[in-house]
Amino acid sequence: MGKASRQAARERIRQERIREQKRAKRNRVLMVVGAAAVVVLLVVGVGYLFMNRGGPGPDREELYAALPEQTVQQDGSVVVAGEDVSAPVVEVYADFQCPACQRFEEGESGAELLEMAGDGEAIVHYRPVSIFAQRQAPLSTNSLRGAAAARAAAEHGEFVEYADILFNNQPAEGDAGFAPDDLKEWGADVGIESAEFTERIDSEVEVADQYSDYYQQLVSAAQDSLSEEELSSTTMPELMEWGDEQGIDSSFLEGSYVKEVLDATDEANARYDGENAFTSTPSVYVNGQSVGDQAVFSASGLRSAVEDAEPGEVTTEPLASDSDAASAEDDSGQPPETEE
Amino acid sequence: MDTRDHPPADTPTVGPWAARWELAQPWVSLLARLGLAGVLGFAAYTKRIPELSIESVEAYQLFPPAVAEFIGYTLPLFEFALALLLVVGLATRYVAAVSGLLMIVFIAGIISAWARGLTIDCGCFGTGGEVTPEETRYGLDIARDVGFLALAGIVMVWPRSPFALDRLFGLYR
Incomplete structure (x- = not known):
């Protein structure tokens, strides 16, 4: 084995090690990005289901x-x-x-x-x-x-x-x-x-x-x-x-x-x-x-x-149910006691 | 001999300013990271009521109703997820890049609303929808979003910062 070929072999090994390091770094990045993507999907997915969970509600x-x-x-x-x-x-x-x-x-x-x-x-x-x-x-x-x-x-x-x-x-x-x-x-x-x-x-x-x-x-x-x-x-x-x-x-x-x-x-x-x-x-x-x-x-x-509110008063008057609609015209007067 | 593959750390060429930056950069990045997280988290919080969030999206008149509804539901969640990742510092560089892209999309949306003569609140933080012409403030909204874009840019270019999960995985140490 000549000196030149030994040097070439060392160089190959060195290159290989650098490639190895790069690969490892890339894998770490991929893993971290993947984990982040999973977090995003989980938050969005679970949140979406939770917000739509309301379902039909009360009948x-x-x-x-x-x-x-x-x-x-x-x-x-x-x-x-x-x-x-x-x-x-x-x-x-x-x-x-x-x-x-x-x-x-x-x-x-x-x-x-x-x-x-x-x-x-x-x-x-x-x-x-x-x-x-x-x-x-x-x-x-x-x-x-x-x-x-x-x-x-x-x-x-x-x-x-x-x-x-x-x-x-x-x-x-x-x-x-x-x-x-x-x-x-x-x-x-x-x-x-x-x-x-x-x-x-x-x-x-x-x-x-x-x-x-x-x-x-x-x-x-x-x-x-x-x-x-x-x-x-x-x-x-x-x-x-x-x-x-x-x-x-x-x-x-x-x-x-x-x-x-x-x-x-x-x-x-x-x-x-x-x-x-x-x-x-x-x-x-x-x-x-x-x-x-x-x-x-x-x-x-x-x-x-x-x-949090007190009992209140309706501010409008009910429409007279019978045909004599002319009865009450004032909208601004005292609100009625809830009447029928 | 080929030296191109040497990482820069092996050959430090440190001037006085570069040294100072070397020292300050992780803390600048941390501030930008947490600031961006705060903005996104707050934006998500103010959009937490889907009905109002959907209304904000509809106001842009860019999407069919079903799509607007989907965006209205998921956008605040997406913002929250990004905020969460920025706080813990996971995949910092990539999350910052996505946040920056989101800001660009927002800016494009506001410009499009402005250009079409709509009079809406951008809905960036909570209640959007139509407003009177005097109440629009598109320029301010865009300037603000450009500021947030800059924060995202800082984190993206210099992702190395303390208190980040990334460090546990050997990234940006």
Whole structure:
């Protein structure tokens, strides 16, 4: 063996050792990265399962069965309260086309409210609004159709059940949904067998479609003749009044549930300010105090907000159930003792 | 003789500044590592309510509803997992790289919302969704995310820091 070949052999061994070290380092890195990946998968996987674990939750049918009477109010909202129950008042503002409202009603929060209403721990005041009424067509008309149909179902004492069906069938944003035939069928599903109901659906659907066109016309007229400043300081009711003076007729809305929900939305916007401001749906107020976004979506958050509150008063008057609807007009007077 | 494979540690060429950096670097990296972990952990915590987190994702109008929902659920968990790994210092360099990529994705998302004229809160820390045009602060959000990206960059380039599990496995000692 020559000197040269010995040197070559030593060099080979040295190279081999370096390769060996590199391989070992690479293996260590791979092992550590693998361990990190396992941690990520575990955290995300277990967390995801844990959050979705909610499962079906309490049986809705049982919750419905335990519900006290649902009383329609003069503004079209619905109070769910047992006779002579004294409890905090939970006001729920929701739009049937709003995805977050769907998650609210279908999730643990919606069930928790029904449970508290059933147990007499809370007076639940459902106040449907249409935050989408002034948006593009399928969004706005879906929202208005849904609210008007729920109001029609409320007339038959089935608001809660019907509202849940609406949320279950909420159209994707931008898709047309809440078709007239579906709205009627869902009425039958909750036991409303009445020609009055189906006729009402037809007329409300027409008004909702008309409103969409009317609103476009109103806005473009307003943009043509009002300044930027005037536009931003004008409320919807003022704008509609202005439109009537310009010959953009709003009388088709008279007596419709669509108008009721539009008015209810304007009133909700005007009702709160500051920290309490009504800025998004779903919004929940306990005795007039906003519970905040975090509590809205957690059953325990809602429950503790209710448990911390004193018994409250419903601020609306029930709609006279008989035909003499002219009886009570003052909305602002003393709230009634929970009367039937 | 070939010397290319000698690790740099074998041939120290230390100037006064380099020596100081040599001393300070592990602590700088530790601060950056824990800072980044804090940011990610806090972001995950503020997104812990899935309904609100989903709403934030939907506000970007980039994904179909099912995808937005999936992201809404898993993004906070992913952020939490990254924070956890940074705190214990496991696979530090690679976790920092992934965190940096995440920041780049966030920045891209905010720029896209800005460019499309959406008026949303970035939802970076909790409540997102639509806001009035006066309430948007895209520039600030992007600047902040660039800062976090820099933290991730420091940890990625200099992963060596004390109190890291990596050291037990012979990495970045």
